[in-house]
Amino acid sequence: MNLALKKASTRLNELTATEIVAAIEAGETTCEAVVRACLEHIQLREPQVQAWQYLDREQAIGQAIALDKSGRRGPLFGVPFGIKDIIDTVDMPTEYGSPIYKGNQPRNEAACVALGRKAGGLLMGKTVTTEFANRFPGKTMNPFDPARTPGGSSSGSAAAVGSHMVPLAIGTQTTGSTIRPASFCGVFGFRPTWGDLRCSGVREAAGSLDTLGLIARSIDDIALYRDVLLGVNPQPVPAHAGALRVGFCRTHVWPQVEPHTQKLLEDAAQKLARAGFEVRDVELPAHFERLMDAHLAISSFEFSRNFTYEIENHWDEISTTLRENRLKSGLECSFERYSEARAIAAQCRREFAPVVENHDVLLTASATGEAPVGLNATGNANNCLIWTTLHVPSVTMPVFKGPHGLPVGAQIIGKANGDRALFAAARRIYSALT
Amino acid sequence: MNLALKKASTRLNELTATEIVAAIEAGETTCEAVVRACLEHIQLREPQVQAWQYLDREQAIGQAIALDKSGRRGPLFGVPFGIKDIIDTVDMPTEYGSPIYKGNQPRNEAACVALGRKAGGLLMGKTVTTEFANRFPGKTMNPFDPARTPGGSSSGSAAAVGSHMVPLAIGTQTTGSTIRPASFCGVFGFRPTWGDLRCSGVREAAGSLDTLGLIARSIDDIALYRDVLLGVNPQPVPAHAGALRVGFCRTHVWPQVEPHTQKLLEDAAQKLARAGFEVRDVELPAHFERLMDAHLAISSFEFSRNFTYEIENHWDEISTTLRENRLKSGLECSFERYSEARAIAAQCRREFAPVVENHDVLLTASATGEAPVGLNATGNANNCLIWTTLHVPSVTMPVFKGPHGLPVGAQIIGKANGDRALFAAARRIYSALT
Numbered sequence: 001m002n003l004a005l006k007k008a009s010t011r012l013n014e015l016t017a018t019e020i021v022a023a024i025e026a027g028e029t030t031c032e033a034v035v036r037a038c039l040e041h042i043q044l045r046e047p048q049v050q051a052w053q054y055l056d057r058e059q060a061i062g063q064a065i066a067l068d069k070s071g072r073r074g075p076l077f078g079v080p081f082g083i084k085d086i087i088d089t090v091d092m093p094t095e096y097g098s099p100i101y102k103g104n105q106p107r108n109e110a111a112c113v114a115l116g117r118k119a120g121g122l123l124m125g126k127t128v129t130t131e132f133a134n135r136f137p138g139k140t141m142n143p144f145d146p147a148r149t150p151g152g153s154s155s156g157s158a159a160a161v162g163s164h165m166v167p168l169a170i171g172t173q174t175t176g177s178t179i180r181p182a183s184f185c186g187v188f189g190f191r192p193t194w195g196d197l198r199c200s201g202v203r204e205a206a207g208s209l210d211t212l213g214l215i216a217r218s219i220d221d222i223a224l225y226r227d228v229l230l231g232v233n234p235q236p237v238p239a240h241a242g243a244l245r246v247g248f249c250r251t252h253v254w255p256q257v258e259p260h261t262q263k264l265l266e267d268a269a270q271k272l273a274r275a276g277f278e279v280r281d282v283e284l285p286a287h288f289e290r291l292m293d294a295h296l297a298i299s300s301f302e303f304s305r306n307f308t309y310e311i312e313n314h315w316d317e318i319s320t321t322l323r324e325n326r327l328k329s330g331l332e333c334s335f336e337r338y339s340e341a342r343a344i345a346a347q348c349r350r351e352f353a354p355v356v357e358n359h360d361v362l363l364t365a366s367a368t369g370e371a372p373v374g375l376n377a378t379g380n381a382n383n384c385l386i387w388t389t390l391h392v393p394s395v396t397m398p399v400f401k402g403p404h405g406l407p408v409g410a411q412i413i414g415k416a417n418g419d420r421a422l423f424a425a426a427r428r429i430y431s432a433l434t
Numbered sequence: 435m436n437l438a439l440k441k442a443s444t445r446l447n448e449l450t451a452t453e454i455v456a457a458i459e460a461g462e463t464t465c466e467a468v469v470r471a472c473l474e475h476i477q478l479r480e481p482q483v484q485a486w487q488y489l490d491r492e493q494a495i496g497q498a499i500a501l502d503k504s505g506r507r508g509p510l511f512g513v514p515f516g517i518k519d520i521i522d523t524v525d526m527p528t529e530y531g532s533p534i535y536k537g538n539q540p541r542n543e544a545a546c547v548a549l550g551r552k553a554g555g556l557l558m559g560k561t562v563t564t565e566f567a568n569r570f571p572g573k574t575m576n577p578f579d580p581a582r583t584p585g586g587s588s589s590g591s592a593a594a595v596g597s598h599m600v601p602l603a604i605g606t607q608t609t610g611s612t613i614r615p616a617s618f619c620g621v622f623g624f625r626p627t628w629g630d631l632r633c634s635g636v637r638e639a640a641g642s643l644d645t646l647g648l649i650a651r652s653i654d655d656i657a658l659y660r661d662v663l664l665g666v667n668p669q670p671v672p673a674h675a676g677a678l679r680v681g682f683c684r685t686h687v688w689p690q691v692e693p694h695t696q697k698l699l700e701d702a703a704q705k706l707a708r709a710g711f712e713v714r715d716v717e718l719p720a721h722f723e724r725l726m727d728a729h730l731a732i733s734s735f736e737f738s739r740n741f742t743y744e745i746e747n748h749w750d751e752i753s754t755t756l757r758e759n760r761l762k763s764g765l766e767c768s769f770e771r772y773s774e775a776r777a778i779a780a781q782c783r784r785e786f787a788p789v790v791e792n793h794d795v796l797l798t799a800s801a802t803g804e805a806p807v808g809l810n811a812t813g814n815a816n817n818c819l820i821w822t823t824l825h826v827p828s829v830t831m832p833v834f835k836g837p838h839g840l841p842v843g844a845q846i847i848g849k850a851n852g853d854r855a856l857f858a859a860a861r862r863i864y865s866a867l868t
Binding site: 022090101109110116117199231308309331335339342417 | 494524535538541543545547548549629637638641665666736738742746765768773851864
């Protein structure tokens with residue numbers, strides 16, 4: 001098969017997870033060789049990316065040697081992955097992006113970590129998160145321009161995959177914390193249907209919105225990783241039969257999208273139409289704008305309860321950003337306002353089904369544009385917020401380049417519980433646009 | 435006010451939380467005195483109850499003295515509470531009812547613990563849980579008869595409140611883990627509308643079913659504790675205006691309820707009717723029986739993913755009960771079956787609203803009868819399973835005595851998000867039946 005060496009120039013750290021599994025299975029390489037290639041590349045790039053909160057070279061190599069010797073196999077066998085540092089790991093510290101938890105070593109291992117390992121994957125290290133997966137940034141820089149944000153809150157996960165340090169990483173999303181950094185870092189990002197993937201062992205931000213977020217360099221890898229995290233036998237991405245019906249949905253936050261990005265999306269919609277896709281404009285009902293306020297109330301109310309211990313005991317170690325925004329608005333939010341917000345969200349979820357009834361997916365912006373300059377903020381998440389609150393799955397695909405030559409994603413939205421259909425559509429759209 | 439001493443025979447450990455707060459506020463007692471009274475009673479009763487997984491007498495007294503000195507006040511000021519040992523605490527170990535986690539000391543504190551402390555409550559200790567809040571029992575005995583189960587999985591929480599060791603305790607419920615032990619131990623138990631109370635820091639069993647469970651000795655205490663755990667200013671239980679419409683709902687598991695308990699409930703329904711309540715029989719749609727299988731698929735699928743780390747690394751330290759039941763069925767359950775089960779549950783949730791439209795609450799059994807003899811199992815949870823899966827709130831009230839003079843609860847069911855209306859109904863029904 002000679003998969004690993006399909007191009008003489010392809011290095012092991014540049015392979016996708018699917019390719020690594022196949023290459024090891026074919027005896028063309030080993031887990032140790034893959035991990036060493038990744039570590040070598042990390043050594044080269046890390047000073048300018050700073051994707052890792054914790055990474056122990058010897059520990060990673062030791063795991064790889066043990067895997068090679070084990071005789072085990074598995075759908076993720078030999079694949080190094082990164083885990084956002086708000087997710088508990090038994091053999092690496094978990095600091096939640098906060099000085100309060102410096103050196104914290106959990107005894108529990110999050111379900112998503114253990115499921116990755118069960119499938120033969122190798123936990124390379126912990127990737128940088130913003131403080132408690134909120135907005136105060138960690139040290140990570142955009143792998144395409146260190147003066148720019150990698151996005152957040154899954155900053156290190158997106159940057160590590162985008163800079164070919166590992167093929168897979170897990171993030172989370174409560175607003176736009178996977179899709180946005182994936183767009184900024186030139187990779188595929190996937191936010192699943194809410195409730196599908198277990199968040200046990202993941203520090204909760206706002207449970208009624210939180211999901212895991214998967215980051216990879218191919219849609220096949222996203223689909224593979226999802227099945228591993230569901231704890232089921234992986235199935236290949238299904239083929240989409242017939243014409244693909246794409247609803248182009250600018251949403252009410254379209255004016256926030258940069259003109260250059262608007263043009264990229266308009267052109268992409270036309271290109272898809274020319275390629276035989278059924279492309280039509282879709283408008284969300286006007287009252288879906290209320291999802292913005294509803295999301296703020298839900299996320300802030302829940303976040304400010306979840307972090308009661310830190311608020312009461314470590315107030316001075318919480319960033320001003322977090323204190324003055326999420327926590328303040330959450331502590332001021334009444335239960336009545338929170339309940340009303342949940343009712344609005346539930347109503348929009350019911351109303352969304354007929355909106356997309358005649359479409360396979362919606363096409364929309366992943367972010368306002370390229371990663372903004374500056375490392376003090378992680379960019380505008382409004383292009384993700386609507387879909388997050390609707391609990392529907394979404395994928396961002398690295399299909400565009402912005403005015404500075406930096407990556408810009410296209411986001412496609414699926415139906416609740418239609419994650420695999422979304423992957424099928426993503427593959428066809430990605431092929432048509434690249 | 436002389437609340438604490440309202441009856442000469444009332445000891446401090448017998449007061450409800452509401453009474454403790456009022457007595458301290460009135461200067462009639464102190465937190466230290468309350469805690470010392472509780473500790474004295476624990477010393478007396480613990481050998482025959484074994485409610486506590488962790489309790490340090492000096493630590494509790496130290497906390498009480500500090501609270502008294504603090505000059506602080508709060509809606510739970512001075513009230514000792516117990517926390518089920520699947521809930522993380524920063525200053526007490528958390529062992530999840532499993533030898534795998536012996537001595538585990540988390541650095542995080544669960545939201546529900548921190549919210550209780552923020553309100554001025556005092557964490558007395560950790561109450562015994564079954565293994566991972568599943569079915570393999572801990573050491574706890576029924577406070578009314580040590581040869582009988584206290585119920586589970588919140589065994590220690592129910593037994594501690596039932597034996598007047600503390601006025602409040604938190605449990606959890608994934609099937610019937612709060613309502614059933616509360617019924618067996620002669621106390622009020624409350625399972626909230628799913629999603630209302632944050633479970634951050636609570637070891638997840640099956641997240642799409644899990645809730646906290648509140649255990650107390652009065653409905654006012656339940657309402658107070660709920661507000662504290664919502665992080666809002668407590669409001670008194672509202673008065674229910676007009677005739678209370680009670681649907682008597684035997685459910686399809688009525689044949690599993692013991693004849694004596696059936697008679698108690700039939701008599702109670704008649705008594706309520708005589709007292710002016712509008713009591714009518716209510717039947718659930720026949721296909722709601724499918725909730726039994728749906729619950730099994732959902733809980734087992736999710737549980738077996740959440741415990742991947744333990745399954746992969748500590749299989750021999752997991753009980754045969756857990757391995758052979760929950761884990762085996764969960765690992766064998768396909769994603770298709772799981773998804774179908776979730777769809778059935780979602781459909782029944784939608785269909786439940788019209789079923790209860792013309793009723794304020796439903797009246798049903800909390801358990802099949804008195805706590806069964808034997809400490810190797812925790813009793814039949816089927817009378818709770820339906821309501822748990824429907825995500826609706828429920829309260830069990832200690833209103834009956836079984837053939838052996840042991841407590842038997844009556845369960846009333848509210849509408850989703852109608853928790854406070856449920857409390858209003860509970861108070862009236864409790865008064866009418868006792």
